[in-house]
Amino acid sequence: MRQTGTWQWRALGTIWSLGLLAACTGSGLGDGQALVDEAATALGGRDRLRQVKSIVMEGGGTNANLGQDLTPEATGQSFTVTDYRRVLSFTANALRSEQTRTPAFPYFQGTAPQKQIMGIDGDIGYNVSPLGVSVRVSETATRQRRIDMFHHPVAAVRAALEPGAELTNIRRDGQERLVDVAASTGVTFTLAIDGTSHLPTRVLSSWYDTNLGDVVLATAFSEYRDVDGVKMPARVVTTTDRWTTADLRFTHIELDGITGDMAAPEDAVRSRPAASVPEPVVDDEELAPGVWLLAGQSHHSVLIELADQLLLVEAPQHEARTLAVIRRGRELRPNKPLTRVVNTHHHFDHSGGIRAAVAEGLAVVTHRGNAAFFEEIVRRPHTANPDSLSRRGRALTLEPVDDAHEIADPTRAVQIFHVAGSPHTSTMLMVYLPREKLLIEADAFTPSAPAPYAANLLENIQRRGLAVDRIVPLHGIVVPFDALQKAVAPAAATD
Ligand SMILES: [Zn+2]
Numbered sequence: 001m002r003q004t005g006t007w008q009w010r011a012l013g014t015i016w017s018l019g020l021l022a023a024c025t026g027s028g029l030g031d032g033q034a035l036v037d038e039a040a041t042a043l044g045g046r047d048r049l050r051q052v053k054s055i056v057m058e059g060g061g062t063n064a065n066l067g068q069d070l071t072p073e074a075t076g077q078s079f080t081v082t083d084y085r086r087v088l089s090f091t092a093n094a095l096r097s098e099q100t101r102t103p104a105f106p107y108f109q110g111t112a113p114q115k116q117i118m119g120i121d122g123d124i125g126y127n128v129s130p131l132g133v134s135v136r137v138s139e140t141a142t143r144q145r146r147i148d149m150f151h152h153p154v155a156a157v158r159a160a161l162e163p164g165a166e167l168t169n170i171r172r173d174g175q176e177r178l179v180d181v182a183a184s185t186g187v188t189f190t191l192a193i194d195g196t197s198h199l200p201t202r203v204l205s206s207w208y209d210t211n212l213g214d215v216v217l218a219t220a221f222s223e224y225r226d227v228d229g230v231k232m233p234a235r236v237v238t239t240t241d242r243w244t245t246a247d248l249r250f251t252h253i254e255l256d257g258i259t260g261d262m263a264a265p266e267d268a269v270r271s272r273p274a275a276s277v278p279e280p281v282v283d284d285e286e287l288a289p290g291v292w293l294l295a296g297q298s299h300h301s302v303l304i305e306l307a308d309q310l311l312l313v314e315a316p317q318h319e320a321r322t323l324a325v326i327r328r329g330r331e332l333r334p335n336k337p338l339t340r341v342v343n344t345h346h347h348f349d350h351s352g353g354i355r356a357a358v359a360e361g362l363a364v365v366t367h368r369g370n371a372a373f374f375e376e377i378v379r380r381p382h383t384a385n386p387d388s389l390s391r392r393g394r395a396l397t398l399e400p401v402d403d404a405h406e407i408a409d410p411t412r413a414v415q416i417f418h419v420a421g422s423p424h425t426s427t428m429l430m431v432y433l434p435r436e437k438l439l440i441e442a443d444a445f446t447p448s449a450p451a452p453y454a455a456n457l458l459e460n461i462q463r464r465g466l467a468v469d470r471i472v473p474l475h476g477i478v479v480p481f482d483a484l485q486k487a488v489a490p491a492a493a494t495d
Pocket of ligand 1 (some may be wrong): 345347424425442443453
């Protein structure tokens with residue numbers, strides 16, 4: 001269950017991403033203005049570009065599942081995108097995109113098609129739910145959409161042609177030539193053009209991700225065709241850092257056509273402030289002597305007391321949530337050190353607090369399949385939004401788990417098992433307390449929600465011969481073991 005990070009983000013004065021592009025600067029590349037003029041000419045001429053009032057793009061393709069796939073590097077879980085329609089209006093200074101995405105994998109929300117509408121109108125970013133309910137999005141999401149408006153060749157080159165635009169750092173990267181553009185609106189991006197055709201190949205911009213830190217968002221353009229005297233890409237591929245996040249083909253592209261209403265929905269959106277991250281609320285409930293559920297919002301953790309130390313299961317969401325959970329854990333048993341956090345799986349909403357936990361001196365217990373990724377997560381720069389780890393710079397102590405791992409002393413045993421064959425993620429761990437007969441798990445089974453992974457969890461529990469009395473899910477409420485059996489039973493009956 002992904003909750004998009006909505007951290008405050010401050011605009012960067014410079015485009016830091018350049019170091020990642022393996023660029024070489026050098027003389028003989030001409031000035032930025034010449035490069036932009038060449039791109040404008042290749043697209044149809046600066047006068048023609050300036051006449052464009054709006055662009056409508058319709059088609060389909062795929063969306064990836066970044067941060068939620070089977071492994072940290074996997075990109076196999078995709079959504080099929082249909083009825084894609086993206087409208088960019090220069091006259092209204094607005095962008096609106098609509099799509100229907102259908103999971104092509106066993107998704108926790110079910111495999112029904114989901115209609116998505118998102119837009120930005122001036123300074124107001126909004127989403128419209130499948131039921132037609134409009135909400136205003138965060139300042140961070142709004143800023144991202146404002147930058148996204150320039151991730152199109154016509155928008156990028158028009159902005160670069162403006163008299164107030166600053167063009168700097170012209171360089172070459174393979175067949176591409178690149179220039180950094182600081183648009184008169186304050187938005188900064190990098191424009192890449194093909195060395196031969198001079199058509200824009202990519203637009204890149206800097207962004208911040210709670211888990212990944214500083215990232216480059218790139219949109220690649222190809223399959224150009226002529227639309228009313230303007231060369232327009234019929235295929236766009238977007239990447240976040242090294243992960244491909246969308247691959248779309250347009251079957252219909254129209255200039256200055258019918259855009260539809262580009263205004264943000266009046267009632268629910270315009271009068272409301274931008275959405276913000278709620279203050280963390282941590283409620284503790286003692287499930288058994290020395291075992292506390294730390295809940296209060298969407299993502300729970302569990303604190304486990306041993307003879308001379310404390311153990312945390314899960315550092316979820318983001319720094320604010322995880323630090324609040326750690327603080328509460330230390331308040332509950334102030335005389336024992338909190339030494340480790342067990343991470344159930346790498347999904348970004350369940351690992352967004354790992355950096356904060358490392359900054360607090362906790363060792364990380366996770367599946368071996370996450371080891372390289374977590375080492376990278378701890379190393380990655382967070383210059384766009386420095387967090388506690390980037391300020392403290394602590395090293396990662398990793399305890400990778402293959403099949404099973406036990407942390408035990410005379411007072412308690414904590415057994416950590418790989419959830420083999422989980423269709424949710426290959427790197428899933430569950431935590432079992434044999435004396436208390438408690439089974440702690442995340443996403444494998446969430447009571448009162450669709451349960452596509454419940455049968456796999458039950459199989460793993462039975463294969464291990466665990467005598468589970470209660471399931472402690474990290475979403476939702478604690479339930480007796482038979483709630484899991486009942487969730488599986490309808491599926492078992494049709495086998
Ligand atoms: Zn998950």
